[in-house]
Amino acid sequence: MNAIEFLEQTFNSCERQLGHHGKRNIRVLKEAFEQIEESRLSDRYGTGAVIEDFQAKMAALLGKEAAVFFPSGTMAQQIALRIWCDEKSLKKVAYHPLSHLEIHEQDGLKELHGIQTVLLADRDRVIELEDVKGMTENVACILLELPQREIGGQLPSFETLVGISDYCREKGIGLHLDGARLLEVLPYYGKTAAEVCALFDSVYLSFYKGIGGIAGAILAGDSEFLSKSKIWKRRYGGDLISLYPYILSADYYYELRAPKMGQYYEDAKELAASFNACHGVSTLPVVPVSNMFHVHIDLPKEKAASILAEVQRATGIGFTSYLKEIDESTCAFEMSVGDQYADLPKEDLRRAFRLLDDGMKA
Template identity: 65%
Template sequence: MYETNPKKLQEAYYATAYQLGGHGKRNVQVLKQAFEEMDGQLDSDQYGAGELIENFQDKIAAFLGKESAVFFPSGTMAQQIALRIWCDQRGLKKVAYHPLSHLEIHEEDGLKELHGIQPILLANRDRLIRLDDVQNMPEEVACLLLELPQREIGGQLPAFSELEEISAYCRQRGIKLHLDGARLFEILPFYQKTAAEICQLFDSVYVSFYKGIGGIAGAILAGEKAFTETSKVWKRRHGGDLISLYPYFLSANYYFDLRRDKFAQYYAEARELANYYQQCPGVTTRPAVPVSNMFHVHIRLPKATLEPVLLSVYEQTGIGFTHYLREVDETNCYFEVSIGDNYARIPKEAIKTAFELLAEKLGEVVS
């Protein structure tokens, strides 16, 4: 019986000539490229202050349509701080978010352990938070967090009209609305809205600079100036005021400028790629039609059956589909796809050939 080997799949993926997702390997070249044409005599920031970092923060605040913004070394830090500020302001340490929010499943209960904040989980794990969920919250909360797109269920999005209704309801009830916009740039083509038009619905906004943008690390927290000034105090308390953050925000600025206008291309390519997957036996995508540059691929096979199929296709075609598989149950598994610069570099005929072989091999093993 075949035993799965995650390391072998990962090594085979990165050994292929082309990988379908991402921007390329995260290596030192990513940083070198960002700094290649920088003036080495520019003064660095110090403890979050200085012309370079302040100009970048102002630039992103304007892009998001917010009064002010603060650069953080991590989104985890930024979001916990945002929720703490809103809870302190309301005098109520309860917030609401999705059961598969990053704060709930990836942060080792940081919100609870560091801030004593109790989360109220809305909706179930398999669907988005809807207006009815917000209107019928079982307890009073200081803040509602919405993640756009909802990554853990394939990057699904609500209709923009429903976002407007949720925003209006929260404002009527004095509930602060925070946007987990880790992938905010990625959803602009679907909504056909500017970032500012989306962010105006929210009291505070977090965006990431290493996901779709492809920077080294770091995040922005934006909102009214009083909010961001308080966030700076909490950033110091969290140890986020490094002596210098310039490797992070200068690379963020470089890749933001490089890729900010490419997300419509990535979105169209994601829809094309999803269609290729859907023509393979036993394969579905979630959502069926992607609403951003990312989606999940679900395959009706156990990992132990699918892994050797993928390894064979990688070896024969030089195309890498994924570097990992996650088990849903004993007979199903899935992986995430996120389109970046890589996809456009691959010859179309090579993609077509790889999917024809994948479909043939899956047809032999999918019942």
């Protein structure tokens, strides 16, 4: 067994983990459905109280006229950008070089819709107002991801968001929010979801990331926009006969965890400080701006895996199951703080980080 395999094995055997809300097993389903009455009716092809009530609830949360539940965020966002392109009669959109649509969706936007993309900003920083103003090509829509996951969950300032929003409205450019982790950034901004979303014309929110549901997403905007999205949802095969298992779990975990986002944020800052206190370890950002950040280790991937696996084996606390190679001498992994961190005894945490520090020094 090599070091990478040993790292994954030790992580999977740990009963306690630093990040997330716990293992995604059948418990997630059982807990969500435990209190639901057996007589509760399902939705049917996008209609029925269970889906319509939840969509209205999310529209109110996000401060939009309407909302539609989708089985996946990939589907919701591709459809949103297609609608913007149709409305502007221009098949071109702009987003960050490390946007989910650019690197994780097999070019779905381009292959399914023939939409061209303009990449804004450098790969290692967020989009700024100057990047938007400096575009030399006309686009139908700009997508902003908050936080920017692939660079450690970094965020632009709220003033930057206001400036980009004002500019897009002045120029007639649609502004779409990839808010997969929107709730997680609200403590940093000190704003409500509706206050952030007021800057955007359309909004996507995920229910399985920080919220920890099974799957599913909301697309929100004005009523006309969402009516068009329902047509595309049917075309995509997303109008399943019923989506209520996803909706009921999304609602349950939203109510459970939305009030905890401030605590996750504070815990993330505390956890990042513990990593930064270790020799040869640093976080990006140094001080997190949401509940997520990246951990960078100044060692080759195999050596770092050996050290982390030994820490996990000795303490029973899972740090990570994987490492991503940055270059020959550096690797990294992502950390997202959820329910589990607060339940870990502080002395056990201190011991785990002492072992990590000792391993790195050795």
